[in-house]
Amino acid sequence: MLSHKEMKELASHMLKDSHYVSLYLDVDPTNNPKKDELLLHFKNLSKDAFEKLKVEEQHSIQIDIDNIEDYLIHHPKDMKRGIAIFSSQSDDFWRVYHTAMPFTNQLVIEHDPYIKPLAAMTDIYSRYLIIVVRNKRARILMADMGQIEELFIIEIPVPELDSGRDGSTGDMAEIRAQRQKDQVRKRLYKELISVIEKMRRDEDIHRILLIGTDSHRGRFKDALPNELRERVVGEFAVEYNASPNEILKLSMPIMKDVEYKFERKALDELFNTGGGGAGAVLGLSDVLDALQQGNVHKLYVMSNMVEPGMVCNNCGAVTTLRETPCPYCGGEMRKVTYMLDLAIQKAMDQGARIDMLEEAPRLVKTGGIGAKLRY
């Protein structure tokens, strides 16, 4: 799974003289039933991209194309449903990421890794803790970018009941059994809560899905401290022993729905603080200015839009399309095709948060990009 740290590291590789080949493929076997179909997709994509390059550029990335082809031929067994490959032989750079969700096929040759599709996937599929709870046992799983992992199983041992030995009636035995059951449950909840708190602290996971029967969930929820209860963003019932993949399948639509709601909220925040008042900017030009000043707190970008821009060969400043030299240093500027991608990289590098949006007509109207400011 791709961590936030790795994403940031990837974003830190900014415009150099060397070229980067970034390849995204849908490698889902059901979408690519024929043998060598992936390779064919890759060959078509690389041919198209290649033809747009100058001869000396073609020469410098030929080795990257060959290396990627070689990888696709020899590593089909490693593949899940999506793959992202970044290669720049001249910069000694090679990364492969397998994802459980497919990408749209795309190949980009630029002076930096093209990270937007990967950033969008990381953002859209936030990490979730999934808790399956019963009376004396619980499972803790983590879902991340369409993948799921079983982390812990907690089971509280139940001591044998010495029922009837003291001559107690059925009622007494029942009361004692009930009391013991309550104690076991209490211990389970205590351990479970401490694990959840640790995961929140250490792994920075803030969204929880709760699974179990209505009564199991209800009881556990009542036992949760307020702060954790507010983090429960979805609930449903499933067999306790369901496989992680079954659980993931049932969780996915809920997670999508949750992310959609968070998106609406984020957009409301952006537009309520923007437009006249301080605190937010809309549109590429103002956002790039804010990035130049290191003043972006959170960046909002449409995941499916492409906007060109300019970058200064001398100081690395970014601007919208212009004919004149760099406004910051007077240096020569060059055109980049994927300015939104570069803006994401800059923002990540400055420690800003990124929110990728799939459906936001309001943001599309203002150029597909906006930012909340630091000051």
Ligand SMILES: [Zn+2]
């Ligand atoms: Zn400059």
